Amino acid sequence: MPIISRPTGDPQHPNAVKGESVPTLELREVLRIVGERYRIILAVVAFALVLATAYSLLAKPQYRSTVLLQYDPTATDSLEQTRGAGMRPMVANQEMMATQVGLVKSEALARRVAENLNLANNPDYVGQKGSREERLVRAATRVQGAIAVEPLKNALLLRVSVSAPDPQLAAKMASSLAQAFIATSLERRYNSTGYARKFLADQLGRTKIALEESERAVNEYAIRTNLFRTPGQMVDGKSSEGVTISVTDLAAMEEALNQARIKRIAAENAWRAGASDRVPDNIGAIAPLIQQRSQLQAQYELNARTYKADYPAMQELAAQITRLNQAIASEKGAGLSDQSRQLLAAYKAALQTEMDLASRVANAKSSVQDERVRSIQYNILQREADTSRAQYDALLQRFKDVTVSGSIGQSNIALVDDAKVARAPYSPNLIVNLALALVAGGVLGLGAAFAAHVMFDTISQPADTRAKLGLKVLGVVPMEADGALPWQAVGDRKSSIAEAYYSALTAIKFSRAEGMPHSLFVTSSNAGEGKSTTAYGIALLSARLGKRVLLIDADLRRPTFITDKQRSAPGLAHLLASDDTLAGCVVATAQEGLSLLPVGALGDAPAELLSSVRLPTLIAEAVAAYDLVVLDGPPVLGLTDAPLLASVAESTVVVVESRRTRTAVATDMVRRVQEAGGHILGVVLTKVALTRSGYGYSYHYHYSEDSAAGVGQSKPRIDLGAAASHG
16 A cells, blocks of 8 residues: 655655654555556456466366375384384474475486486477487476375375376376386385495404404413413393312312311311220329429419529529420320321321312412402403494394395385376366466556556646645646747737636635735746746746746746846846845836846855855835735755745745656655745646646756756746737
8 A cells, every 4th residue: 555645744754853754654656547548457367367368268278187095104113113112103294304305306206207208209298309418308397386285184195187188198107107106215225224235244354353353362461470260151232251270279178278267277176085085094193293393383473573584593583494394295196096196197187178168269269369450451341342243233233124124125105006097188278277366467557556656657637736745736837838938928918828827826815814925936846847937937927927936946946037138137046146136137028017137157056155144135126116026936956946945935836847847846846845834836737738747757857067058958938028919
């Protein structure tokens, strides 16, 4: 919907800043545009309907055959899952389905279908031009374009359709496409397992070599360090090594030592029990010796209070006591029986056996400790061998699984419904094509209508002036049909242009409560819109009504008005740059009561001259001397001259050429004038014709290279010296 800009002074937007455009959206403006451009819309719709009808009648019928495929991502899981792994839940993955859609529409699959059906040699399908490879490429491209894939919602199903000009061919292509898709799925699976088998075989070879080297290192180290172990077992893929011979011997010797210790204790107890129960036979000979030993021990203890142990007398007493102990033991042994001697011998033998075994156990423990130090490196080598063995077993199991899965032709694509021969063509559909053409033509027609409105959005009638600019129309000036110059037609009282300017003059007079303004500035947005003619017409007709009128040519860049007298006399440019009086530069014209202040010699800086403080003073002087001062200024364009002149004039009249001035340009002109402080009375719509004139406008507005005399190729001049002859 277009944006309608409403300028200042709009009663519907009282809060709008002066000169600011308030964008609004109005349905009635849209309807107005549609009403104005309805011919474009109807033409586009009619053209679309004609094209749709021609296509439907002339296009070759197309037939479509459809197959239904099932995609089951878990179909091959039982062959690939590892031992102990549970069943995966089946989840409809949109990415997986999208992948299958892309595979069905792939170029490789289309080429395979073309090869299977030998479409390259079918002249009705690809023609006869080119080599077989070129025809095959064309056939594959056409097959690929004829494939349509539709995934069914909430299901792992694909509806694949293929279209062709022949129903039999369409069914064959759809069926061949399904079979080729299943075959390519199996091939991709086999190729992937073949790569896996090759990779696993290489890894198995490397792992086997590493396992052999690690086991060889273990055995060599065991032989070199004399680490002999009992045979072990495999537990969870790891070898459980047996104990060493030294450890076995140590355990056996410790067991024997324990048994010898038990026997020695038993023999000792038996011997002591027999010795304590029997009295020796020579007890009479032993008693005096025991009494003598007791006396010597008592004397030794008494002398020990006085002497040390190394005293000779003390040493002598100790020697005597020792000899008595030996004598008593000898007498006791001589007095024992044969049975006592046997018990003692058994005890001594058991004691000797225990001592021998204890010595051997100590030696075995030292040997085991030495073996433990040597077993550290052995265990490291053994762990490396176990790791290599575990890797080898895992790779071997995986290699077996891959080999089995690759050798079985299991696919995750299954054919549910095969293709059937179509009974009627699906395309072209006349009703559908007409409906689409109607919708598309309506949309394109509306777009074309609004595009034409934007491109050619001009002010063509008084209603546009009020609706688009928010200004009232002061006058509507027609275009002369006989081709006469507008300023010449103004001088002819009988012309329609003169009548139009009389009407505009009356509208200006009654446009404000104070009546006719004393100073009036006339401008336009672009050159050639009738601005100077309008200024001349207002001034001329006011002079005919008996008023003293001064027409000021304020276009310092491209002056318009000339007279027969004083063509080189000083004018407005001179007055703005000096303190001379107005009367010395005013030139009389052929019309009584109408005077002209020409530009005179052109200056180098028009904007600086118009920006001087001299301009308001000069206008005030002219207003005091004349009844009406009309300023013909330059167009607004992008220059600052027109806003400066509008700010010093009492009122401003803007001139808009019908069907040429763009709405945006006119709106910008009004905004700039109002921002400069100019009071716009209204719009004079010029060049209104029954026949439509050309569109377009130009922003090119150059400095004039000639003087006020009008020499050279400048814009058309109005000669006021000859104007009265048309009166």
